Amino acid sequence: MRTYHHQVAGETVTINIPETGEDLDQFYAWAQEADRRGPIALDTETTGLEVYSSQFRLRTVQFGDRSTAWVIHWERGGEFQQFARAVLTHGQRFLIHHAAYDWSVLDRHAGIPLESLAPRTRDTRIMAALIDPRQPSEGGRGTGLKPLSAHWVDPLAPDTQDGLLAEFHAHGLTKATGWAQIPLHNHLFNLYAGLDVILLARLEPHLRGELDHLGVRARLVDYEHQIARVCAHMQRTGLILDEDYTRELSRRLADEAERFATEAARYGVANVNSTRQIAEALAGMGEHLPERTASGQVKVDKAVLLQLADLDGQWSPRGTRTPNPLANAVLRSKRSGKWQTTYAQTFLDSVDDGGRIHPLISPLAARTGRMSISRPALQTLPGSDQTIRQCLLADEGHVMVSADFTAVEMRVLASLADIKQMKSAIASGNDLHDFTAELVFGPGFTKAHRKLAKAIGFGKVYGGGCATISRQSGAPYAEVERALAAYDRVYPEIRRAASRWQREAFGNGMTVITPVGRRIPLDRSRSYAATNYMCQSTARDLLGQSLLDMEAAGLLPLLRLPIHDEVLVSAPAKEAEDVARAIVECMTTDLYGVRIDASASIGGRSWGSLYGLAA
DNA sequence: CTTCTCACG
DNA sequence: ACGTACGTGAGAAGT
Numbered sequence: 226m227r228t229y230h231h232q233v234a235g236e237t238v239t240i241n242i243p244e245t246g247e248d249l250d251q252f253y254a255w256a257q258e259a260d261r262r263g264p265i266a267l268d269t270e271t272t273g274l275e276v277y278s279s280q281f282r283l284r285t286v287q288f289g290d291r292s293t294a295w296v297i298h299w300e301r302g303g304e305f306q307q308f309a310r311a312v313l314t315h316g317q318r319f320l321i322h323h324a325a326y327d328w329s330v331l332d333r334h335a336g337i338p339l340e341s342l343a344p345r346t347r348d349t350r351i352m353a354a355l356i357d358p359r360q361p362s363e364g365g366r367g368t369g370l371k372p373l374s375a376h377w378v379d380p381l382a383p384d385t386q387d388g389l390l391a392e393f394h395a396h397g398l399t400k401a402t403g404w405a406q407i408p409l410h411n412h413l414f415n416l417y418a419g420l421d422v423i424l425l426a427r428l429e430p431h432l433r434g435e436l437d438h439l440g441v442r443a444r445l446v447d448y449e450h451q452i453a454r455v456c457a458h459m460q461r462t463g464l465i466l467d468e469d470y471t472r473e474l475s476r477r478l479a480d481e482a483e484r485f486a487t488e489a490a491r492y493g494v495a496n497v498n499s500t501r502q503i504a505e506a507l508a509g510m511g512e513h514l515p516e517r518t519a520s521g522q523v524k525v526d527k528a529v530l531l532q533l534a535d536l537d538g539q540w541s542p543r544g545t546r547t548p549n550p551l552a553n554a555v556l557r558s559k560r561s562g563k564w565q566t567t568y569a570q571t572f573l574d575s576v577d578d579g580g581r582i583h584p585l586i587s588p589l590a591a592r593t594g595r596m597s598i599s600r601p602a603l604q605t606l607p608g609s610d611q612t613i614r615q616c617l618l619a620d621e622g623h624v625m626v627s628a629d630f631t632a633v634e635m636r637v638l639a640s641l642a643d644i645k646q647m648k649s650a651i652a653s654g655n656d657l658h659d660f661t662a663e664l665v666f667g668p669g670f671t672k673a674h675r676k677l678a679k680a681i682g683f684g685k686v687y688g689g690g691c692a693t694i695s696r697q698s699g700a701p702y703a704e705v706e707r708a709l710a711a712y713d714r715v716y717p718e719i720r721r722a723a724s725r726w727q728r729e730a731f732g733n734g735m736t737v738i739t740p741v742g743r744r745i746p747l748d749r750s751r752s753y754a755a756t757n758y759m760c761q762s763t764a765r766d767l768l769g770q771s772l773l774d775m776e777a778a779g780l781l782p783l784l785r786l787p788i789h790d791e792v793l794v795s796a797p798a799k800e801a802e803d804v805a806r807a808i809v810e811c812m813t814t815d816l817y818g819v820r821i822d823a824s825a826s827i828g829g830r831s832w833g834s835l836y837g838l839a840a
Numbered sequence: 841c842t843t844c845t846c847a848c849g
Numbered sequence: 850a851c852g853t854a855c856g857t858g859a860g861a862a863g864t
Contacts, residue, residue: 498861500844518844526845563846567859591856595849602858605848613847634849634855689854697854750853757855761849765856789849789856842864848857 226251229416233423234379240294240419249308252288252295256312259290264318264347266290266426269299269330270418272405276329277463277577283334284409288312289422296418298409299335306335313337317345320429322370322421324348325457325587332461339461343454349373349425351449352432354589355441359746363592374424377431382424385417442742449589452769455776456586456596459784463581464603464795465618467831471572474612478565485558492551497558500525506551507533530556539609568613571601582617586787588769592745593762596787604788608836615833619795625832626801628808628825630790632657633767634686634760640819641740641759642722646715651819658682665711677705681712685719686760688753719756726755741766764790767814767821774811780804793832801827 227242243249259265270285286309288295297309313319313331321327324346331337350368359365366372374382392413393403407414436446489497493506504514504523512533516524533552537543540556575582582601590597598604606613619625630636635657639647650660662670662678670678680698683689689697695705713720730737730747737745737758743766745758768787775784775792783804786793792812796804805825812823828835 496862498845500862520843522844524844559845563860566861567847571859590858593856595856597857599858602847605846605858607847608849609847684854687854687856690852692852693854751855753853754855761856764849791849842862844862845860847859849855 227415229412229419231416231420233382233420233427236292238292238294238420238423240296240416240423242296242298242415242419243305243308246304249297249304252297253308253311255293255295256288256316259288259293260316260318262290264320264429265312265316266294266422266429267313267319267321267327268418268422268425269327270404270414271330271334273401274326275575276326276333277575277581277583279578280405281334282405283330284404285415285418286313286331286335287418287422289419289426291423291426294419294422296415300409310335310337313342318347319345320347320349320425322348322425322428323350323368325453325460328457329461329583339454339457343457346450347429348450348453349429349432351453351589352429352436352446355446355449355744356432356435356439357746358589358592358594358744360592364748365746370421370424370428373428373432378424378427383417383420385421388413389417439744440742441744445742448741448769448773451773452588455772455781455784456588456787458781459786460583460586462782462785463577463583464785464832465580465620466572466576466582467616467618468573468576468580471569471616474616475565475569475573478561478569482558482562482565485554485561488554489551489558492554494551494555497555497562503551503555507549510549510551512549512552527556564607564613568601568606569616572616575601584786591761591765593758594743594745594765594769595761595789596765596768598786598788603786606832611831611833611836613833614836615831617832618830619832622798623795624798624801624830625828625835626794626796626805626808626825627828627835628792628794628805628812628823630764630767630812630821630823633764633790633821635682636819636821637760637763637767637816638686638719638756640816641763642718643817644716644718648819661712661715664715665708673700676700677708678712681705681709684709685712685756687757688723688751688755723753723756726759727752730755737762739763739766763816767812767816768792770814771812771823775808778807778811780807780811796827 226244226248229240230237243252266289268287272282275281284300286297286299298305299309328339328343332339353368353373357365361367366376371384390400398406486497494502496502503525507514514523516529518524530552533549534556535543535546535548584598584603585600587597636651639651650657658675658679662675665678666674677698677700680694684694691705691709695702735747737747737755739759739762743762747755783794783796785795794808805827809823809825814821826835
């Protein structure tokens with residue numbers, strides 16, 4: 226046995242690295258004893274983050290409590306794996322920081338199914354996100370083990386990630402190669418692997434105490450663990466990539482990007498991604514570029530370029546001026562280039578041996594609790610055009626089904642702000658924006674009126690003002706001003722609720738507290754965001770609850786992606802109608818007397834086939 | 841590392 | 850009293 230000692234919060238802790246069968250017997254005896262006392266802290270060290278890559282290896286599995294850690298060298302195989310697996314299988318409860326990652330590692334590489342481990346896990350990252358959901362870039366502490374340990378456990382706790390990076394460099398390795406190549410017997414590697422579980426074991430009681438202190442309900446903590454488990458299932462399942470189509474598409478997009486880049490080069494733009502070069506070349510052609518970015522540079526974004534190229538939002542000729550050929554070439558080269566690198570090529574790079582893509586689904590990514598999907602970012606595939614979504618397929622013999630909530634954020638606003646007229650419109654099944662347009666503009670309202678009513682609705686949900694609503698909707702400022710005043714007369718409850726929510730947030734230490742008890746920090750300078758936080762966060766929780774209901778209805782194996790107000794599902798072709806009905810049923814509910822419902826579309830084999838179908 | 845741009849709900 | 854669009858992930862350029 227190799228043993229290290231270290232100081233944590235003024236106490237000496239022990240890190241054991243078993244090397245023989247007898248050492249492993251000691252480990253097993255410790256685990257049985259520790260298990261009787263409470264959850265065992267658990268962590269893994271691996272070769273990287275690409276759990277589904279064929280290069281990926283599990284290196285160590287660490288177990289610990291507040292004073293002792295055991296670093297089990299999984300990579301050595303044989304007994305090391307047997308003992309680790311025995312504890313993982315027989316242990317009652319585990320503490321993990323960011324469990325979704327270790328669940329997927331242990332599921333895929335250690336034969337410990339997600340189904341077995343997830344229900345026995347308490348995740349300190351979820352607890353931390355419920356205490357403060359902000360990312361470090363937004364002024365939050367961050368939900369990494371390092372900043373949390375430094376704050377709650379020991380300010381002197383080593384930065385194990387940074388420390389290891391330095392160790393990698395000392396061995397001629399990098400951040401990219403170090404995790405895979407650092408020798409298994411490396412002193413610092415083992416010390417830090419062990420320290421992480423000790424810090425984790427010490428962190429959890431502090432987080433539990435803080436959740437208690439803040440009055441965060443146990444029910445919410447449990448709900449988030451369920452959601453995390455369902456998201457981990459979706460991630461494990463993944464989506465099939467149409468590799469032949471995607472390869473061909475990637476080639477085509479690369480050609481197109483190249484062709485238009487060559488065109489742009491004729492006008493002196495060597496790099497179509499350089500806004501500075503484009504601005505200079507356009508100015509040289511006599512174009513007037515009055516718009517500036519926040520930092521004062523010439524703004525040359527898509528909207529500016531479309532105008533110069535005489536194209537509308539759908540890239541069709543407008544016939545209002547002579548198209549600028551450089552603007553046209555830059556637009557097309559940039560779009561093809563972005564689609565090629567960000568989507569098509571990323572799909573090909575991230576596909577596993579079984580032809581599937583496993584995006585990282587993060588259930589508590591946003592401050593409001595909204596989920597995010599990354600690597601690849603499947604929530605942001607272009608929807609204006611089906612070419613990218615066509616890369617992704619339903620399972621063999623299946624079709625894609627998607628179901629969207631109907632105007633969910635407006636309905637949440639109607640419910641939470643108790644807007645009388647809006648609630649009765651929803652109850653009677655009227656189209657909300659038609660109904661509003663009639664109240665605001667009278668029975669003779671036009672399509673433009675409906676569009677403005679809808680834009681004002683969004684403005685209310687986002688906390689926008691007259692200027693932005695005017696800019697977004699294209700309606701003249703004065704008209705928006707009048708309509709906004711009429712809107713406030715029709716739905717006076719919105720302003721009252723908005724100021725109440727801001728007042729309550731001030732009273733709760735600049736924290737918005739949603740109906741489920743979620744705490745959302747509110748920036749003093751943007752207190753109007755309180756309304757958006759209430760609506761966005763509650764809509765997220767409606768989606769989350771519907772996912773749990775879908776699991777209860779036996780639909781978990783069919784779920785593919787959550788996309789804010791939409792769920793993407795792969796359904797056996799013959800049962801698509803039944804599945805669609807069942808999904809919609811799970812998304813149909815009542816929020817304080819307001820009906821929340823959804824509508825489904827049944828497509829073909831590819832996600833892109835859903836494009837353009839009526840909901 | 842920050843800024844800009846662009847994809848989504 | 851007034852006015853404020855919300856939330857993400859990703860690639861590239863430039864400092």
